[in-house]
Amino acid sequence: MADQGRPVAIIMGSQSDWSIMQHAAETLEALGVGHDARIVSAHRTPERLYSFARGARGDGFKVIIAGAGGAAHLPGMTASMTPLPVLGVPVESKALSGMDSLLSIVQMPAGIPVGTLAIGRAGAVNAALMAAAILALNDPELAIRLDAWRDRQTTAIAEAPIAEA
């Protein structure tokens, strides 16, 4: 159950996805965006998926970030059962380095969209930033925090590289 202070749900197919998906959680925390993280497997816990996805809007969530690897059906199946925006993060798989995850998530049929991010950590961070940008459309204070986050990022980039040993 979400509340007004937890507009983002981060779901993932397995505990093994958390090392990547925690970067989404950390980015949301840096932006002051509340979230709820839980394991929801499309294949191993389908009833949990149905319950979560069908109830997500009523529970008060506004955006869902879904990470999964391999036969990564979680984001698409979630999107099929909720009108909320779903952002998919392909988790790097051992066998195919996440190409399987990426193609599973990105190749949705017309009519059920999943906003697909990059494989791995970059995708998790950017899913959080995208979720924040969506929420910021109706939250001026969050919009200011997001601008500040980007300004800090820009300031942190050196103009010249440092010599490496």
Ligand code: RP5
């Ligand atoms: C997917 O299978 C999960 O999202 C995970 O990325 C992958 C492997 O899961 P484990 O076997 O590590 O639990 O459902």
